Amino acid sequence: MSDIVRFQGDGAALLRRLRDRARVTELLRAFFRDRGFLEVETPIVVSSPGVEVHLAALETSVSRRRMYLTTSPEFHMKRLIAAGAGAIFQATRAFRDGEAGGRHNPEFGMVEWYRTGVDYGAIMDDCEALLAHLARGLLGSSVAPEVPGLRPAVDLSPPWPRVTFREAFARAGEGDPAALATDDRTLVLAERVEPLVGTTRGEFLIEYPADAASLGRLKPSDPTVAERFEAYAGGLELANGFSELTDADAYVARCEADLAERRRLGLPGYPVDARYVSMLREGLPPCAGVALGLDRVVMLLTGAASIRDVMAFPIDLA
Amino acid sequence: MYETSEIRKGLKIKVDGDPWIVVDFEFVKPGKGTAFTRVRIKNLKTGRALDRTYKTGERLEPANFEERPCQYLYSDGEHAYFMDRQNYEQIAVGSAALGEQARFLTENMDVSVLIYEGEPLSVELPTFIVAQVTYSEPGKKGDTATGATKMATVSTGAQVQVPLFVNEGDWLKIDTRNGSYVERAKK
Numbered sequence: 001m002s003d004i005v006r007f008q009g010d011g012a013a014l015l016r017r018l019r020d021r022a023r024v025t026e027l028l029r030a031f032f033r034d035r036g037f038l039e040v041e042t043p044i045v046v047s048s049p050g051v052e053v054h055l056a057a058l059e060t061s062v063s064r065r066r067m068y069l070t071t072s073p074e075f076h077m078k079r080l081i082a083a084g085a086g087a088i089f090q091a092t093r094a095f096r097d098g099e100a101g102g103r104h105n106p107e108f109g110m111v112e113w114y115r116t117g118v119d120y121g122a123i124m125d126d127c128e129a130l131l132a133h134l135a136r137g138l139l140g141s142s143v144a145p146e147v148p149g150l151r152p153a154v155d156l157s158p159p160w161p162r163v164t165f166r167e168a169f170a171r172a173g174e175g176d177p178a179a180l181a182t183d184d185r186t187l188v189l190a191e192r193v194e195p196l197v198g199t200t201r202g203e204f205l206i207e208y209p210a211d212a213a214s215l216g217r218l219k220p221s222d223p224t225v226a227e228r229f230e231a232y233a234g235g236l237e238l239a240n241g242f243s244e245l246t247d248a249d250a251y252v253a254r255c256e257a258d259l260a261e262r263r264r265l266g267l268p269g270y271p272v273d274a275r276y277v278s279m280l281r282e283g284l285p286p287c288a289g290v291a292l293g294l295d296r297v298v299m300l301l302t303g304a305a306s307i308r309d310v311m312a313f314p315i316d317l318a
Numbered sequence: 319m320y321e322t323s324e325i326r327k328g329l330k331i332k333v334d335g336d337p338w339i340v341v342d343f344e345f346v347k348p349g350k351g352t353a354f355t356r357v358r359i360k361n362l363k364t365g366r367a368l369d370r371t372y373k374t375g376e377r378l379e380p381a382n383f384e385e386r387p388c389q390y391l392y393s394d395g396e397h398a399y400f401m402d403r404q405n406y407e408q409i410a411v412g413s414a415a416l417g418e419q420a421r422f423l424t425e426n427m428d429v430s431v432l433i434y435e436g437e438p439l440s441v442e443l444p445t446f447i448v449a450q451v452t453y454s455e456p457g458k459k460g461d462t463a464t465g466a467t468k469m470a471t472v473s474t475g476a477q478v479q480v481p482l483f484v485n486e487g488d489w490l491k492i493d494t495r496n497g498s499y500v501e502r503a504k505k
Contacts, residue, residue: 054352098323098353098374101345183373186351191371194348205349214350230349240350265375 017310020138021298025091027137028111031130032089037113040088042076044069044095048273051258052214056097057270058106068270069095072291073112074215075276078244081114081287082279089113091294102306103236106315109294116287119243120216120227123288124204127231127239128158131202131297138301144234145303151234154300155201164207165225168193178209178224185209198232205230213254216242231292234300241290248280319377322355330362330381333370337362337381337434346371362439365417384433385442390423398423400431400441411438419443421476422494443494448503449473451488454480 032039049057049068058069070076073092080088094110115122132142135156139145142157169177172192177185197205206229210218213226227243245251255272262269298310308314320329329340338359347353353374360367362381372378388400388409397410398420409431413420415438422443423429430442454470470480470490478492480499489505492498 052350054347054350099345099347101343101355104345104347183352186348187354187371187373189351190346190348190354190356208349212349212351237348 014309014312017298017302017304018312020302021310023138024134024294024298024301027134028091028130031133032113035087035126037087037089038085040077040080040085040090042070042073042080042090042092044093046070046076046273048075048271048276050075051255051262051270051272053258053261053265053267056099056267058095058097071096073110074289074291075273077112077114077289078284078287079276079279081116082282082284087113087115094291100315102308103296103299105295105307105311107318108307111292111294111297112289114244114287114289116285118288119286120206120229120241120288120290123241123290124160124162124206124229124231125158127204127241127290127292128156128160128202130292131156131231131233131238132158134297135301144300147234147303147305150305151236152200154198154234156233157201160198160202160204160231162204162206162229163197165205165209166207168197168205172196182211194232194237195235199235202231202233205232213245214240214242215245215251215254217245217247227288229290231290236296236300237293238296238300239290239292241288243286243288244284246280246284246286248277251280252277320380322372322374322376322378325355325357325372325378329378330383331359332379332381333359336364337383337439338368341367362434363415381434383439385430386433388429388431388441390425390427390429392425393420393423398441400429402431403428409438411441415440418497419494422447422449422474422492422497424449424474445494446491446500447474447494448489448491448505449476450505451480451484451486451490454484454486456485 045060045067047067049071055071057071060067060069072094077088091111093107095107097106099106135142135144144154144156146153165177174188174192197203207225208228210224210226213228216226216228219225219227229241230237231239259269295307295310299307304310325340325343327340331338338361340357341360342358344356346356355372357370358367387403389403391399391401397412398416400409402409431438432440449472451470452473455468466482467479468482469477470484471477478499489503491500491503493500
């Protein structure tokens with residue numbers, strides 16, 4: 001095959017994975033359709049990319065006005081929920097600058113869905129059911145293949161164990177995560193804790209420390225932790241979800257803290273989305289949702305070692 | 319100084335005074351926290367491998383090398399001697415720095431000698447060399463099992479696994495990176 005595309009490497013293997021990728025998106029649409037979700041679309045070019053400290057947005061302009069490529073469709077999807085859309089999903093693209101490597105590409109596929117009137121437990125149920133559904137549909141089995149030297153075969157059949165952040169640190173022989181400064185905790189998480197989460201079967205890491213709540217609400221019975229989860233399988237971090245924060249004042253306070261931290265680190269400031277804040281003030285019904293990395297799901301199900309193996313045009317060939 | 323975003327395979331960095339080469343790296347960003355680059359590096363003096371994690375924004379000190387085109391002259395067992403082709407200076411390289419590749423050196427071979435802080439650190443040979451078989455057991459008649467090999471000694475002194483049809487006096491193309499037989503060559 002020619003260099004016009006990039007298939008100078010193992011073109012046949014890449015094409016096989018691209019076919020599997022197409023099959024995965026068909027299967028996931030069927031999964032959500034059968035459960036009564038409405039497929040929606042939200043903009044790629046947005047006025048605010050969110051102010052999370054460790055996200056770098058790509059900038060663009062529209063009629064000379066500065067705009068951004070979305071880092072996550074969550075803000076617009078929650079505005080749709082506030083408008084009464086009910087259970088919604090979409091498979092879209094998100095953009096994050098500086099994120100490139102074997103598991104990251106600055107432009108990537110994201111599957112995001114929300115339900116109203118539930119907490120994050122129901123979304124974890126969806127998550128494990130979806131992964132098992134995709135594996136059975138693609139592979140005829142709920143076990144994702146081994147990648148020799150990189151990851152073992154992974155059992156995706158529900159239910160997946162749900163381990164709290166604190167328990168996961170203890171399991172890794174580490175002390176109380178609440179006692180560590182945020183950056184040190186992130187390093188311990190990356191080096192010692194994550195490698196033990198979701199290795200040979202799917203697993204959820206739940207109840208993140210309150211200062212890592214992101215857009216999750218604090219647990220009503222224990223406000224030192226947030227109702228936030230991440231899904232892991234075969235050592236891959238696949239998804240991040242919450243019981244959504246619906247309190248406008250708490251949201252504004254978190255944005256201000258994030259922006260202060262961005263200033264302290266010398267990172268560019270981003271505008272807070274005023275329409276999102278007004279939406280919260282008018283009332284976002286209790287809801288929960290998740291963002292699932294589509295490329296990583298395809299990597300897991302096709303036994304790919306690198307994100308490059310599941311996309312025809314990674315950033316250096318884009 | 320290098321930024322963490324410049325980390326790539328083959329990058330040479332200085333850690334605790336020693337030169338290291340990046341053999342693998344992975345961008346990690348757990349739980350929406352700070353991003354890190356996890357790096358596997360190999361010490362260019364000792365060959366020891368090590369994993370290190372750099373926080374985004376940390377800086378890495380470059381290890382500065384000078385690559386000098388040289389010609390191989392001779393060895394005395396302890397050192398191999400090379401001549402710098404630009405200034406005709408003679409450079410002695412210890413056997414530790416030469417490593418496994420020493421067995422493929424042939425007189426007048428063009429190589430690069432890598433100098434780190436005034437000391438020769440390693441020698442880069444051409445990827446492929448052609449050498450003559452000086453000794454090999456004759457292949458047994460009728461033994462045609464595919465993939466079967468035997469040992470052969472070549473003119474540089476190296477021992478190479480070769481297919482059974484290779485005979486004494488044959489010229490062979492050899493890959494110096496792993497010492498493997500590539501094909502029979504015409505001399």
